[in-house]
Each structure stands twice: as structure tokens, then as C-alpha cells.
Amino acid sequence: xxxxxxxxxLTRKDFVSDQDVRWCPGCGDYAILAQMQRxxxxxxxxxxxxxxxxxxxxxxRFPYYVDTFGFHSxxxxxxxxxxxxxITRPELLVFVITGDGDGxxxxxxxxxxxxxxxxxxxxxxxxxxxxxxxxxxxxxxxxVGKRTxxxxxxSLEVPVSPARIALAAEASFVARTVATDTRHLSTTLERAAHxxxxxxxxxxQNCNVYNDGAxxxxxxRSIRAEQTINLEHGKPLTFGKNGDKAIKLDGLQPVICADDxxxxxxHDERAPSNVWPYLLAxxxxxxxxxxxxxxxxxxxxxxxxxxxxxxxDAAREHSGAGDVAALLRAGDTWTVE
Amino acid sequence: MNPTAxxxxxxxxxxxxxxxxxxxxxxxxxxxxxxxLFGNDLATLPDYPAEIRAPAGTLPGxxxxxxxxxxxxxxxxxxxxxxxxxxxPAALKAHxxxxxxxxxxxxxxxxxxxxxxxxxDYESNPLTxxxxxxxxxxxxxxxxxxQAALAHLDMSPRQAGRSKNFYALGIVYWLYDRPLEPTLRxxxxxxxxxxxxVAANSAALKAGYxxxxxxxxxxxxxxxxxxxxxxxxxxxxxxxxxxxxxxVTASHLADRPLFYASYPITPASTVLHELSRHRNxxxxxxxxxxxxxxxGAAIGASFGGSLxxxxxxGPGLALKSEALGLAVVVELPLVxxxxxxxxxxxxxxxxxxxxxxxxxxxxxxxxxxxxxxxxATPSDCFAMAVExxxxxxxxxxxxxxxxxxxxxxxxxxxxxxxxxxLPSITVRFRTDPEGFQPYQRDPDTLARPWAIPGTxxxxxxxxxxxxxxxxxxxxxxxxxxxxxxxxxxxxxxxIADSIPSVEVAGPQRGGLLVLGWGSTYGAITTACxxxxxxxxxxxxxxxxxxxxxxxxxxxxxxxxxxxxxxxLNLGQLRMLIADKFGVAGRRLSKVQGKPFLVREIRAxxxxxxxxxxxxxx
Numbered sequence: 001x002x003x004x005x006x007x008x009x010l011t012r013k014d015f016v017s018d019q020d021v022r023w024c025p026g027c028g029d030y031a032i033l034a035q036m037q038r039x040x041x042x043x044x045x046x047x048x049x050x051x052x053x054x055x056x057x058x059x060x061r062f063p064y065y066v067d068t069f070g071f072h073s074x075x076x077x078x079x080x081x082x083x084x085x086x087i088t089r090p091e092l093l094v095f096v097i098t099g100d101g102d103g104x105x106x107x108x109x110x111x112x113x114x115x116x117x118x119x120x121x122x123x124x125x126x127x128x129x130x131x132x133x134x135x136x137x138x139x140x141x142x143x144v145g146k147r148t149x150x151x152x153x154x155s156l157e158v159p160v161s162p163a164r165i166a167l168a169a170e171a172s173f174v175a176r177t178v179a180t181d182t183r184h185l186s187t188t189l190e191r192a193a194h195x196x197x198x199x200x201x202x203x204x205q206n207c208n209v210y211n212d213g214a215x216x217x218x219x220x221r222s223i224r225a226e227q228t229i230n231l232e233h234g235k236p237l238t239f240g241k242n243g244d245k246a247i248k249l250d251g252l253q254p255v256i257c258a259d260d261x262x263x264x265x266x267h268d269e270r271a272p273s274n275v276w277p278y279l280l281a282x283x284x285x286x287x288x289x290x291x292x293x294x295x296x297x298x299x300x301x302x303x304x305x306x307x308x309x310x311x312x313d314a315a316r317e318h319s320g321a322g323d324v325a326a327l328l329r330a331g332d333t334w335t336v337e
Numbered sequence: 338m339n340p341t342a343x344x345x346x347x348x349x350x351x352x353x354x355x356x357x358x359x360x361x362x363x364x365x366x367x368x369x370x371x372x373x374l375f376g377n378d379l380a381t382l383p384d385y386p387a388e389i390r391a392p393a394g395t396l397p398g399x400x401x402x403x404x405x406x407x408x409x410x411x412x413x414x415x416x417x418x419x420x421x422x423x424x425x426p427a428a429l430k431a432h433x434x435x436x437x438x439x440x441x442x443x444x445x446x447x448x449x450x451x452x453x454x455x456x457x458d459y460e461s462n463p464l465t466x467x468x469x470x471x472x473x474x475x476x477x478x479x480x481x482x483x484q485a486a487l488a489h490l491d492m493s494p495r496q497a498g499r500s501k502n503f504y505a506l507g508i509v510y511w512l513y514d515r516p517l518e519p520t521l522r523x524x525x526x527x528x529x530x531x532x533x534x535v536a537a538n539s540a541a542l543k544a545g546y547x548x549x550x551x552x553x554x555x556x557x558x559x560x561x562x563x564x565x566x567x568x569x570x571x572x573x574x575x576x577x578x579x580x581x582x583x584x585v586t587a588s589h590l591a592d593r594p595l596f597y598a599s600y601p602i603t604p605a606s607t608v609l610h611e612l613s614r615h616r617n618x619x620x621x622x623x624x625x626x627x628x629x630x631x632x633g634a635a636i637g638a639s640f641g642g643s644l645x646x647x648x649x650x651g652p653g654l655a656l657k658s659e660a661l662g663l664a665v666v667v668e669l670p671l672v673x674x675x676x677x678x679x680x681x682x683x684x685x686x687x688x689x690x691x692x693x694x695x696x697x698x699x700x701x702x703x704x705x706x707x708x709x710x711x712x713a714t715p716s717d718c719f720a721m722a723v724e725x726x727x728x729x730x731x732x733x734x735x736x737x738x739x740x741x742x743x744x745x746x747x748x749x750x751x752x753x754x755x756x757x758x759l760p761s762i763t764v765r766f767r768t769d770p771e772g773f774q775p776y777q778r779d780p781d782t783l784a785r786p787w788a789i790p791g792t793x794x795x796x797x798x799x800x801x802x803x804x805x806x807x808x809x810x811x812x813x814x815x816x817x818x819x820x821x822x823x824x825x826x827x828x829x830x831x832i833a834d835s836i837p838s839v840e841v842a843g844p845q846r847g848g849l850l851v852l853g854w855g856s857t858y859g860a861i862t863t864a865c866x867x868x869x870x871x872x873x874x875x876x877x878x879x880x881x882x883x884x885x886x887x888x889x890x891x892x893x894x895x896x897x898x899x900x901x902x903x904x905l906n907l908g909q910l911r912m913l914i915a916d917k918f919g920v921a922g923r924r925l926s927k928v929q930g931k932p933f934l935v936r937e938i939r940a941x942x943x944x945x946x947x948x949x950x951x952x953x954x
Contacts, residue, residue, distance in 0.1 A: 017798070019810070048793045053637070063798050064811065069790040071640060072800025073633070074663050080625070080633025081640070085790075087621060088596050089641040092790050110633075113626040308621060315616035322618035324589040325756050328582060332519065333572045333753070334374050 010041035017067040023058060028179035028205035029126065033065055035186045036095075040068075043093070043193055050093045053082045055102035058133045059126035059205075062097040076107025079114040079123065086119045090305040093193070096123040100141040101131050104160055108140070111200075115169035117304040118198045124189070125162055125202050126179075130211035148210075162202045163281040163296060167274050172197035174277060174297040178219050179205040184230070184293065191295055197303050218284075218291045227285050231294035233269045239290045247289070254283055256290075269298045343514055343560045348407035350415030351509060353502075354432045355424030355445075356393050357386055357400040360502040365402025366748075367506060371519045373573035373750050376563025377406035380859065382414035382932070383746045387603065387686045394448075394456040399431040406513075408562040412714070412859030414747065416934040420512070422505050424448060424479070426457035441473040443508060445501070447480035475554055479504055479545075486544030487537050500541035507545020514560045517542060569752040576715035576744035577604070579751060580674060581611035583722025585618060588644050590723065591730060591762035596638035597646045598623040598631040603686040604742040605648045605676040628656035632673065636660060639669040640799075642766060642789035644726055648674035651693045652683065654737075655700065661735055662701040665825065667799040668776075668785045670729035670736075672722075673707075677741040679930040688930025689742035691855055692906035697737040698884060698913070704822045706829040708732070709884040711739040713858035716751035718744060721881060724836075727762050732832055733784040739883070741905070743932045744856045770794025775809035783828035785809075833885040839893055843869055843876035846896035849945055852922065854880040854910050857903055857933055864938035875942050880910070891918045901925060901945050903938055 015037045023029045040050065050068040054060035056075035063070030073081050082096045096114075103111050103125045114121060130148070131137040137150040141162065145154040166174045173195040177188040185203065192199040204215045213220075218227035229239040229247075237247040238259055246264035248257040257264055268276055277296040283289040316322070351368065353361040362383055372379050382403040391398030405415035420441040423429040425448040436442065449464055463469050464476050483504040487497040503520075510517060521539055528534040549555060574582075588595035597620065599609045613622040621643075625631035632647045639645035649657065654675045664671045677693045679685035697709050708728050712721040718740060725736045767773060767786035775797045776785050788795040797809065805812035806820055841850070843865060853861040858879050865877040878893060880886065894900060894914070902911045903925035911922045925941045927933055 019798075046793065048791055048796055051790050063800070068796050070796075070798035070800075071637075071667075072798065072802065073636075074659055074801050077629060077633040077660060080630040081637035083625075083630070084596065084598060084623070084634030084637030084639075084645070085641045086637075087623060087634070088594065088638040088643045089790065092641070109626055110630055113630065312616045312619060312621070319617045322615065324586055324618065327585065327615070327618070328753050329570065329572070331572055332370055332374055333570050334376065335570050336376070336566045336568050 010047060012037045012041060014047060015040045015067050017065050019064045021065050022061065024209050026208040027058070028128065028207070029059060029062070031179045031182055031185065032124070032126065032203055032205065033062065035182055035189060037066065039186060039189050039193065040066075042190075045093045049091065050095070051085060052095045052097060053078045053085070054097040055099075055107055056133070057099040057102045057131075058207075059097055059099040060102060076102055076105070077110065078102070079107060079110035079121070082121050083114055083117070083119055086121055087305055087308055090120070090309065094121050096121055098123065098125050100125065100127045100129060100139045100162070104140045104162060104165065108165070112165065112169040115166055115171040115198045115200060118170075118172050118301050119304045120196055120198070122192050122199045123201065124192070125200065126205045127162055127202050128205045128207035128211055129159075129214045130207050132207050132210055136210040161281060163200075164278065166200035167277050167281060167297065170274070171200045171297070172299050172301045173199040173295070175200070175295045176202045176204070176293050178215065178293065179203050180219060188294065191298070195298055197301055227290050229290045229292045231267050231269070231280070231292050231296065233267055233295070236264045236266050237292070247283070254279060254289060269295050271297070272299060343558045346559050346561050347409055348405060348411060348415070349420070349513055349559065349561050350403065350405040350418045351420045351422070352401055352403040352418040352432060352435070353422045353505070354399055354401040354428035355502070356428070357388070357398050358390050358393065359400070359424050360499070361400050361402050361424070364502045364506045365404055367520045367523065368509065368515070369404050369748055370523070370573055371510070371515050372404070372406040373571070374519050375515065376566075377408065377561055378411050378564040378566060378750060379404060379406040379573070379748075380411055380414040381405075381748045382743070385687055392456075394425055394427055394453045396427045396431055396457060399428050401428070401432060406561055408564050410564065410566070412863045413932075413935055416936050420509070422509065424501070424505065426453050426459055426463070429463065430457045430459065436472065438471045439473065441475065442469065443475045443477065443505070445479035445505070446476035447478045477508070477554070482548060483541050483544065486540050490533065490537055490540065492533070492537060497537065500537045503538045503541040504545035507542040507547075508549045510542070511546045511549035512555060512558055514558065517546060566750065567752060571750045571752055573748050574716055574719075574751040575607075575746055575748040576712070576718045576740055577607040577676070577746070578611055579716055579718035580712075580722050580738075580740060580745075581608050583719040584644075584646055584672070584726065585612070585615055585620060586719070586759065587723045587726035587762060588620070589618070590759055591644055591726060591764045593642065593644045593764050595620045595646065596623070596635065596643040597621070597648065598625050598634040598638070599648045600625050600628045600631050600653065602628075602650045602653050604678055604745045605650050605653075605674060607745070608648050608674060608676070628653040629660060632657040632660040632664075635671055636664050636667070636669060639664075639671050640667075640789070642787070644730070645670070646672045646674065648676070650676050650678045650686075651680050651696065654693060654696060658701050661707065662703060662705045663801045664735040665701070665705040665707060666801050666804065668733045668825070670726070670733055670787070672725045672729050672736045672738055674738045674740065676745045677739060679742075679928070685930045687742065689856070689932055690905045690928060690930065691739075691741055691857070692909065692928065693739060694854075694883065694906065694909040695912070697739055704826065706826055706884065708734055708736040708829055708832055709739060710736060710882055711855035711880070712744060713855060713879055713881055715744050715747050715749050717881070719751065723759060723762070727760060728832055728835070730762060730764050730787075731784065731835065732782050732828060733787060734829065739855055741856050766792065767795060768792055774807050775799065776804055776807050778824070783824060783831060830885050833888045836882045836885075836887055838889040839878050839880060839887040841876050841878050841893060844874050845876070847874060847876070848897065848949060849875050849899050849901060849942065850894070850897035851875065851877040851901045851903065851938070851942060852880070852894075852910070852914070853877070853903055854883060857905065860933040860935050860938050861903060863935045864942060867935070868939060868942060873942075873946070875946070883910070883913075886917070894918050894920045899923065899945060899949055901941060903933055903941065905932070
């Protein structure tokens with residue numbers, strides 16, 4: 001994250017644009033916008049050095065509502081614009097706002113490559129498991145059998161796991177949070193903003209018009225404690241209403257155990273290999289396990305833009321700052337009098 | 338042979354042909370470089386298969402390189418080679434049709450084994466069956482002679498065989514009185530750390546030269562004196578090199594960093610290779626995951642204030658269409674290189690064509706005009722690259738730069754322009770927040786301000802949704818949309834104020850005008866100059882600006898009775914001219930993956946003139 005400081009402290013209001021917010025009443029996007037606008041003044045980054053870039057979809061209207069520099073691009077391609085901007089202007093704080101259709105279907109390719117390059121981008125994927133803006137078709141994260149306008153007999157497609165895609169792409173920061181849990185959301189976004197390198201944050205976000213209650217199976221208040229784990233680095237995977245359950249391994253399979261079990265697993269978000277976060281990303285109520293929320297992985301890795309500026313510096317050291325006139329005359333030349 | 342016995346020629350065209358692994362592109366570029374340093378004018382035409390190594394000895398695996406060098410000003414690599422150097426039967430078979438009667442065939446007879454003859458579908462050996470009686474056939478055991486010349490080097494026959502291309506080059510150097518030193522120097526520069534390769538190639542080159550000098554196979558030898566080119570410092574340059582250097586120079590002139598994002602594609606990739614070597618000049622190259630990512634990254638870099646460039650060939654331009662439309666709406670400067678190749682679809686990747694003109698003009702959803710420029714010669718690629726960025730930043734618009742495979746790989750001497758002679762490119766970022774509106778236009782150019790992130794007080798949002806005039810806010814107002822569509826159209830049309838008029842070569846008015854664009858310049862110019870030399874009244878004009886056209890084009894067309902439009906497509910410029918000026922030009926089309934021959938254009942002119950005369954009677 002850039003470290004430039006600001007003269008006068010900014011407030012949430014400084015990040016509210018003059019545009020009317022046009023999401024459906026009750027949409028989960030409002031909560032994400034509000035938390036982002038609360039977070040931005042606390043980052044110590046001048047407003048003009050912050051850029052939001054989005055693709056197409058409900059979530060991608062986000063940049064219009066934040067009073068920073070913003071770019072509402074085309075379907076699936078936000079990651080590509082953000083990459084070009086970040087390579088050439090590494091001092092900027094760049095957020096990418098995308099959705100499950102934009103980021104995992106039409107733009108799935110770019111998501112993988114943006115993350116593996118480890119550019120210092122903060123990619124926030126709003127996952128509502130449905131296509132909202134195009135009026136309710138199934139998305140790449142919709143469950144098998146999902147009945148929608150484009151799948152009246154049920155979707156035949158196995159959903160992708162956004163976090164596992166990000167991990168497979170070797171993202172240096174991978175986190176999950178829920179739009180309805182504003183505190184968790186805010187903490188997670190803040191962690192991402194402070195991480196240097198490719199960040200991927202999946203936000204479970206309810207679409208109350210086309211896919212209402214999609215996350216009730218773990219996020220509904222009455223069952224959340226039993227169905228989720230709030231990950232904390234260095235702490236056991238404790239969960240349950242009474243905080244008396246944990247996770248241990250049975251062979252290679254995670255299973256539920258008592259909190260005082262000597263074999264209980266402890267979270268290590270800095271584990272160098274992907275094995276640990278992968279295991280976490282595979283746990284879900286589908287397998288009778290709680291869903292881990294929070295930071296799955298946060299490791300330090302060299303960023304693409306640092307590598308690029310090192311190459312520029314090395315080239316200058318090796319062959320001088322460069323002289324275009326000399327370049328044009330390089331190689332064999334001859335003179336006609 | 339006594340050098341004074343050499344007879345003098347104005348121009349010579351040599352074609353080397355062999356397997357794609359035989360190193361003929363290298364040999365061709367050495368003859369090119371040597372001839373350039375010698376002071377000849379020249380033009381080259383590499384011709385290689387898309388496969389890296391098609392099965393050895395087969396027709397699809399044949400690779401060739403043609404060079405024409407002259408003591409006069411020339412514009413094309415020549416219609417018909419005077420000499421064909423064929424290293425195997427397939428190479429002879431693939432190229433024989435292009436050699437005129439009496440042409441010289443230098444053939445590696447060692448390669449004419451029954452196996453190789455069969456691979457090339459020869460039923461009998463053409464070296465002995467008298468089928469080549471119309472040519473000056475010089476069969477030489479190049480493989481074995483070369484091997485003998487390298488005997489002292491303790492190499493396997495296979496290793497020694499790798500130098501036979503330079504043995505053949507040595508023969509050609511003797512035949513046309515070329516100095517060996519530039520190539521010997523190049524061996525040192527390229528393989529200095531591997532002395533055995535330097536020794537082998539040097540021995541092969543010298544042995545080929547010595548063999549030709551002492552043998553009586555050649556009854557005559559030639560000289561091609563230096564050409565009388567305008568004063569200046571020259572280097573030989575290919576179109577893609579000139580393109581890359583032009584964009585680096587534009588970045589220097591604009592004092593803004595160059596960002597090049599590209600996905601590898603023939604024949605554009607060498608632009609990426611060249612630009613990626615210039616990190617010390619601050620050039621940042623980005624090999625994107627696909628064509629769309631490449632243009633997306635370029636748009637992002639442009640938003641950030643870099644000179645943003647992406648490059649591709651026709652199939653890639655198709656993939657970039659949607660993002661190009663975005664660049665039109667957000668009105669950011671961007672240059673897109675399309676090194677056209679033969680299509681449709683994957684087509685013939687290594688062959689040339691000019692069939693992307695309409696894609697460049699119209700290949701986007703909605704009314705999305707962009708500026709289109711097209712270099713005319715390999716060295717003109719430099720000037721037009723600078724022009725492309727001048728237009729892009731002056732008018733805040735995407736610019737399409739239409740090169741093609743013929744220009745990209747062809748080469749010619751380039752007079753290196755003194756830096757002071759280059760145009761200036763002025764970049765003015767908006768910095769004043771007072772009264773800032775993202776779509777407030779400059780009254781002269783209609784350009785909107787370039788307001789980049791990091792500038793306090795200019796925070797604003799852009800995007801692909803319809804823009805409200807002046808504020809740039811999202812607007813679905815019907816009248817506003819029509820106004821914005823027309824404003825963008827007018828902005829592009831207004832570029833005509835800043836580009837040169839089209840000039841007519843030959844009679845300034847009268848009967849027939851030959852109108853071309855892009856890489857057909859050489860063939861059209863040569864055909865017209867020759868005919869005028871013979872007393873035929875024919876004029877030519879060449880377009881390097883396709884959108885907008887030069888202001889005087891309509892008036893120029895009106896001065897002629899008839900317009901002939903040669904294009905490497907089925908009549909795309911003709912369609913634009915007919916639409917804009919109501920002039921129904923005569924079409925001359927070719928879509929064979931090859932450039933026009935001078936004689937093809939000449940024949941079309943002669944035919945058209947006869948038709949006009951018949952009509953007049």
C-alpha cells in the first residue's frame with residue numbers, strides 16, 4: 001500500500017460522490033460501499049492517489065459512488081486495466097471491484113493472471129451466486145440444480161470456488177467475508193488494503209431480488225456460530241455457540257473435534273505453501289464442516305511492479321539512461337555525402 | 338578472374354531458397370546488410386512458412402529470402418530474381434516458376450538424392466533431365482565442398498553442414514563483388530564466445546568465395562555500383578524495427594514513458610521483442626495473457642498518463658474490438674498496431690495482406706470512429722509511428738496503425754532523421770481543478786482534458802456507459818447521446834486539419850490516377866515511374882492517412898478521368914472512396930499472401946488506359 005500522507009484528515013464524506021446510488025433497496029452492495037467509504041479515510045492515502053476499477057455487473061457500478069479516480073470498464077476486463085495502471089503508476093492504491101460473473105466467468109482468465117503476477121491490486125469480488133444486472137441467470141458460483149430463467153430445469157454446472165481459484169493462481173492474500181457482518185467485512189477490507197501484493201477478497205453478498213437467502217445456510221444469524229469459523233492467525237480453529245469445537249485431521253481429512261483436543265489445528269495464514277489455505281478453502285457445510293471466514297492466506301512475495309522497476313534500474317545501470325538519438329544510430333550505419 | 342572484367346549492372350535480384358532450418362533468412366539479411374554498407378539502394382522480401390521446422394526437404398518446409406540491390410533508387414524487392422540459390426529439390430520446385438528464362442540457378446546438387454527428389458514430388462532429376470535448359474544452370478556440390486573446406490576443424494558432417502548457407506553466400510558475394518568483412522565481423526559479434534562456430538562459418542564463407550573465384554563455372558561476374566542516395570547517415574531497417582523505434586522516439590518527443598502491451602502473434606511479435614530490449618529508456622513492455630488483456634492494460638496505462646501502445650495482427654484486432662470501443666468512449670490516447678496478415682481467420686500467418694482496412698474503420702459495435710494511418714514503406718513505419726502518437730495525444734483518441742507482413746519483415750536503407758527534424762509532440766495534463774469537467778472539449782481539436790490519477794481535485798469517473806456532454810456523467814438522454822456520437826465523429830474528422838495533403842506524382846490532372854494505400858507504395862510507384870519513362874501519361878497518389886482522408890483528396894480525384902485502386906484485398910479502399918466521393922474506382926485485387934509485382938500493376942494500368950482509349954473512340 002502506498003504510504004503518502006495527507007495534510008488534513010479525510011472523512012467518510014470525502015469519499016461519497018455526487019451520484020445517486022442505484023442498487024436495489026436491500027442489496028448487499030450498500031453495506032460493502034459503506035464499509036469501504038469508512039475505511040478509505042483511515043488509510044492515510046491522498047484521495048487523488050486512489051483508483052477504483054470495475055468491469056460490468058451490479059457490483060461494477062461501485063466506482064461511480066466513490067469520490068476518487070474511477071474507471072467503469074467492460075465486462076470481465078477490470079483486472080487488465082488495473083494491471084496496466086499499476087505497472088505504470090505503482091504509487092497508486094488500486095482497487096478492482098468485480099462480481100462472480102464478471103470476475104470468474106467472462107473475466108476468469110484475467111483474474112488468474114492478475115493474481116499470479118502478484119501486482120499490488122486489491123481485488124474485491126462480490127459473490128451473490130447469480131447474474132443480477134442481466135436479470136437472474138445462473139452464475140459460475142451457482143449451485144448444481146439451480147433453477148433460473150436460463151436453467152428452468154436446473155443448472156448442470158458444478159460451481160467454482162473463488163478462493164480456491166485465487167489460491168491456485170498463487171495469490172499472496174486470500175480472504176473471505178460476509179456483507180452482512182459489517183465488522184468482519186471492515187476488518188477484512190482493511191487487511192487487504194494494507195497487504196502489499198495481489199489481494200483477493202471474496203465477499204458473500206446477498207442479492208435479495210434474484211437469489212435471496214443464498215448464504216443463509218451458514219450466514220444466518222441463528223446458525224452462523226455453528227456453521228462458520230472466524231480465522232485468526234496463530235489461533236485454533238475454534239467455533240460453535242459455546243466456542244467448544246475445533247478441527248483436527250483424520251488422515252488427510254479435517255474433522256470436528258473438541259476444543260481441548262491435543263490434535264486441534266491452529267491457523268497459520270503465513271504458511272509458505274498453499275496446502276494449508278487449500279485445506280481451509282475445501283471446508284464447508286456441504287461436507288459437514290464449518291466454513292472458514294477471514295484471511296486464509298497472507299504471505300510476502302515480490303510484486304510485479306517492483307520487479308519491473310528493478311529491471312529498468314538494472315538496464316540503466318548496465319547500458320546508461322539511454323539516448324534515443326544513439327539508439328536510432330545503433331548497429332551498422334553508413335554515410336552518404 | 339580479373340576484377341576489371343566485371344560488367345556493371347544497375348540492379349540485381351537474388352533469391353535464396355532452402356529448408357526452413359537452413360539459415361536462409363540469416364544469409365539473406367547478411368547480403369542485405371553488406372549491400373547496404375556498400376551503398377546500394379535495396380529492398381527485401383523474406384518469405385517463410387508458419388511452421389517452425391516443417392519436415393525437411395518437403396515443399397511446405399521451404400523458406401526463402403529475396404533481395405534486390407541497385408545503383409538507382411528502387412521501391413520493391415524485384416518482380417523476378419536474376420539468380421535463384423536453391424539448396425534442395427523442394428526449394429527449386431517451389432520457386433522455379435518465378436525465374437525468367439535465362440535466369441541463373443545455383444543449385445546444391447548434393448541434395449538432389451532420390452529421397453529428396455521424391456519428397457519434392459520430382460519424378461526425374463531436373464538437373465539431368467534437360468527440363469532446365471532455358472536457364473543458366475550451375476549445379477554445385479555445396480554440401481560436400483563445404484564439408485571439405487571445414488575438414489581442419491574436427492566437426493561432424495552434421496555440424497559442418499550447418500555452415501553450408503554461408504558457403505552459398507560466399508559464391509554470391511564473389512558473383513556480385515561484395516566485401517566479406519561485414520559478415521566476418523558479424524560472425525565475431527554474434528558467436529564471439531564460441532570460436533568454433535566463428536571459424537566454421539568464416540571458413541565456409543571464404544571457401545565459397547574462393548571457389549567461385551577460381552572455378553570457370555561462372556563465365557561472367559558483375560558489379561552493382563553504389564546508388565546515388567540523398568546525403569545523410571543510413572542504416573538498413575525492417576518495417577517492424579522502424580515501427581518499434583518510431584514509438585520509442587514518440588515517447589522521447591512527448592517526454593512520457595512508453596507502455597507496450599501485447600500478446601505474441603505473427604507477424605507483430607518482433608515489435609514486442611524489439612521494444613522489450615529498451616528498458617533503459619524507460620520502455621515498459623507487458624506480455625499479456627491474451628489480446629484483450631493487452632489492450633485493457635494499455636487503456637489502464639493511458640488512464641495513468643503513459644503513452645500506451647498495443648500491437649497485434651488481424652485476428653487479435655478482432656479480439657480487441659470491444660475494448661477499442663471503450664477507448665473511443667472514454668477518449669483516451671491509445672495506439673493500436675495491426676501488422677496485417679493473410680486471412681480470414683488464422684489464414685496464412687506469415688503472408689501479407691491489406692484486408693483489415695474495413696475492420697480498422699468499422700470493426701466495433703456502435704458508431705466508434707478512430708483515426709487510421711498506414712505506413713507506405715519499411716522506413717516510413719518510423720515516421721508514421723511518431724505521427725500515430727501525435728494524433729492520439731493531440732486529439733485524445735485511439736489511432737489504428739495499419740502495417741502488414743510485407744512491410745514488417747521487408748527492409749530498405751533508412752536515412753536516420755536528425756532529432757531536430759522530428760515533429761514535436763505536446764502532452765498537456767490537466768492540473769487545474771478550477772472549473773474542471775471531464776468532457777469539456779478544446780474548441781480547436783474537440784479533445785477532452787487528460788486528467789490523470791494523482792492530480793488533486795480532478796477525481797472523476799469514466800466508463801463505457803453513455804456520457805453526458807461536458808460532465809461525463811452517465812446519461813441515457815436520447816439527444817445527449819446523438820450529440821456525443823456526432824461530437825466524436827467531428828473530432829476524428831477534424832484531424833484532417835493537421836495532416837499533409839495528398840500529392841500526385843506525374844501529370845497533375847488528366848486521364849488515369851493510380852491510388853494506393855500502405856505497403857503497395859513501392860510497386861505502384863515503380864510501375865508508374867517506368868511507364869512515364871516510356872512516355873505513358875499515368876499519375877499516382879498514395880494515402881498514408883485513411884481516417885480521416887487528406888482534405889484535398891476529393892479535389893484530386895475530381896481532376897482525373899479514371900482512378901485505378903490496387904489493394905491486397907477485394908476492394909476495401911475502393912468502397913470507402915466510392916462512398917465518400919462518389920468515385921467508382923477500378924479495382925485491382927490480389928489476395929495470394931504476396932505483395933503486388935510491378936508487372937501486375939503495370940499490366941492493369943496498360944489495360945485500363947486501353948479501355949479508356951477504346952471508350953473515347
